[in-house]
Amino acid sequence: MNEKISKLHVDELFTQLKDAVIMMVDDEPLLMELLQAFLEEEGYKNFIAVEDSRKAMEILDTKRPDILLLDLNMPHVDGFDILEAVRKLKMMQKIPVIVLTSSSDGATKLKALELGATDFLSKPVDSSELALRLRNTLMVKAYQDQLTYYDALTHLPNRQLFLDRLEWSLKKTRRDHERMALLNIGLDKFKQVNDSLGPRTGDEILTEVSMRLIESVRESDLVSRLGIDDLWRQLARLGGDEFSILLPQVAQDDSAAFVAERIQHALAQPFVVDGEEIYISASIGIALYPNDGTESDVLMQNAGAATAYAKQQGVNSYAFYSKEINELSKKRLSIEAALRRAVENNEFVLHYQPKIDLHAGKVTGCEALIRWNSPEMGMVPPFEFISIAEESGLIVPIGTWVIEEACRQQVDWRQQGIGDLMVAVNVAGPQFKMANLQHVIESAINDSGIDPRYLRLEITEGMMMGGEDSLIKKLNDIKALGPSFSIDDFGTGYSSLSYLKRFPIDELKIDRSFIIDVPGVRDDAAIVKAIIAMAQSLELSVVAEGVEELSQLEFLKSLHCDVIQGFYFSKPLPAEDFAAFVLAGGELDALHKS
Known part of the structure; x- marks a missing residue:
């Protein structure tokens, strides 16, 4: 290659x-x-x-x-x-x-x-x-x-050369009273692949992506449609997993859409690295001259904003820039700035969703879920800021605070006489990749005085991809401190039996997407049944999250699911309300209904 x-x-x-x-x-x-x-x-x-x-x-x-x-x-x-x-x-x-x-x-x-x-x-x-x-x-x-x-890895033009060509093309387009389009191409979830499988695999994928992009814009029907013989020369790698292509002499918007669709089609086939098939898609933002800007920096900014919007709509999509997208982009920038202040001003709080042990018939733990108590926006739910925190790197200090606060709260409940409850904390991908994660957890345990057996760390299946030996060592080193591990959103990622056998995992959490339609939808019911049976055979406890209806609870009880979590019992609660819920025994009433 x-x-x-x-x-x-x-x-x-x-x-x-x-x-x-x-x-x-x-x-x-x-x-x-x-x-x-x-x-x-x-x-x-x-x-x-x-x-x-x-x-x-x-x-x-x-x-x-x-x-x-x-x-x-x-x-x-x-x-x-x-x-x-x-x-x-x-x-x-x-x-x-x-x-x-x-x-x-x-x-x-x-x-x-x-x-x-x-x-x-x-x-x-x-x-x-x-x-x-x-x-x-x-x-x-x-x-x-x-x-x-030129980019040393892909040999495509780099950002500097692309900006130079863009400036020159803009001058020509103005002089000739023409239109042109700028496409910003961002690979979907490439960081997850790069983090999980390693930089060598990431580099091989980027190299192959560049080859496919070149071929996709050199094909004869595309060139003839746009009337540009050397269209592929306008392609560049801007950095990381970001590419761009300049389309001069574009008279119709659908010509830019046609190129975007051809690029997505070119990337649809699996990438094979070391015999393993990896699927990569792209989100593409399109900015048009002169409608969306007449200067290079404005066009670049707007194409990037359109890409960010396309990513929010789901993988493998494209979007034309609009004023509405600009407002969303400004809002994201505003939220990021406010998030930075929130980290400095300690504006976060934890809510706790009860986890009910079906065998014991009582609350035995909870999942700590972050909320942002913003002075300007009020209580902000995580889906509105977590993705921004991950993209900006703020998820690392935020995640550290979550671990520390959850440990402190568990000890506080114990001192109130509630007993030792298992508290589960989500660990984000960037946080899990930190070299000092073990030190962060150890410090939280020592500073709070928590019995580490009651701290459970939830990771996703995607974090377990690639570098098995090093990941196993990392998990074992952390487990030596006392905490246990759970795989969150199980069934939506890449895990296999070999992973589950080798990794020091204690619990599986069935993703709520499989729970929503059980027992009515046969396929989902079969998946849930298979996961529970597999967990039991591997001597892992299993949690079903997203339980909202009695029929779901009865179905899970019939399969001998260990733990239930969901709105059927309780929404996530502030620390004081959670303590009151446990002491009132409200969960027993809910169980008796079934």
């Missing part, structure tokens, strides 16, 4: 030497004809000849050549002035300039060098010397461009 990637990008993505656009500015048209004739014999084929030096800068800006052959002594505007103007413009600073000069004095050459000349070619021009200097200069440019403007 790597050899294929290298050959493809060296031969096609990097400007091939013979395909270089060579611009010549000289007031001697006969000389330029001779130079072009010789270079055509050498295999070069793209030339721009400018006899009137007054037009040089306009043509440079429009055509963007790969190299400039520049005469110094010309009427109207001499080569020194052109060279100085070129080097002052950010978008032209890297264009190599070979100066054509009949002057041999050192002062002339020194001045040209000071103004940014790359090389010199003496008049009358020696054809062999011209071929060598041109080849060497283009080779150096290609090497420097590769280091500066």
Whole structure:
């Protein structure tokens, strides 16, 4: 694969030497004809000849050549002035300039060098010397461009080169009164795959993604539909799992949608790494010029906002930017800023949902669930801020506080005479990946004085993907401190019997999506029955969450499910209300109903 990637990008993505656009500015048209004739014999084929030096800068800006052959002594505007103007413009600073000069004095050459000349070619021009200097200069440019403007992993253009192309395309689009589209492509849940399977697998997937993106936008029907022969050259990797593609000359919105759909189709087939099939999808945001912005930074921002919106709608979707999306984007930024203040001001509280042991007929524990008591927004439920906390990295300090507070509260209940109750705490993916998680848990245990046997840590199946040996060691090291582990949302991820046998897990929590329609929906009922039977055979306790109806409770009791959690018994409660619920024995009444 790597050899294929290298050959493809060296031969096609990097400007091939013979395909270089060579611009010549000289007031001697006969000389330029001779130079072009010789270079055509050498295999070069793209030339721009400018006899009137007054037009040089306009043509440079429009055509963007790969190299400039520049005469110094010309009427109207001499080569020194052109060279100085070129080097002052950010978008032209890297264009190599070979100066054509009949002057041999050192002062002339020194001045040209000071103004940014790359090389010199003496008049009358020696054809062999011209071929060598041109080849060497283009080779150096290609090497420097590769280091500066191309992503080292995928060999796609990087953010810097893409922004440069975007600026240039915007100028051309304005001048020609055309429309264009910008697509921002974000891979869905790639971080989860990268964290679970490791960076090597992540890199292989990103490399293959780049290949598929290239092929998807090079296919003949797509190119012919948009009328752009080198559309695939407008593709870039902006960083991480984020890609972008620029679509110039887009007259209709459906052309951008067509490209988005083709990209999603290209990514639909499984990625095979080390014999394992991995599925990756993409959420795509689309911003249109001039409707959604006339400047590059605005278009980039709006395309990114549309991608974020598409991700919220579910995986493998695309969305056009709109004012409503802009408002949502601003709201997310506002929530992130408020979250940072909330961490500093300790604005979070925990509510506790009772967990009823069906065998003992009483509350034996609870799940600690975070709430945000915002001064501006009131009590904010977790679904409105957890995803933002994870994306911003704030989930790590928030998760640390949750563990510490849950341990402290468990001890407080014990001191109130309620007894030792098992308190379960969700551990988010980024928090679980922390190198110091063991230290965080140990400190929480020591500072609170909790008996660690009554602390249960809930992790998801996705966290168990990849690097089994290191994960098993991490789990065992934490278990040595006393806590136990539960797999949350079981049945929705990637677990297998081999995982359950090898990992030091104590409990399975059946995801509420399987509980909602039991016992009426046969498939869900069969899944729940199978999970409970499997857990019992592995000597794991099993929790059913999301129980809301008597029929669900009776069905689970008939299968000898161990623990029930859900609104049928109680919603999550503040600490004081939870204590009152336990002391009042309300759960026994609920059980007697069944």
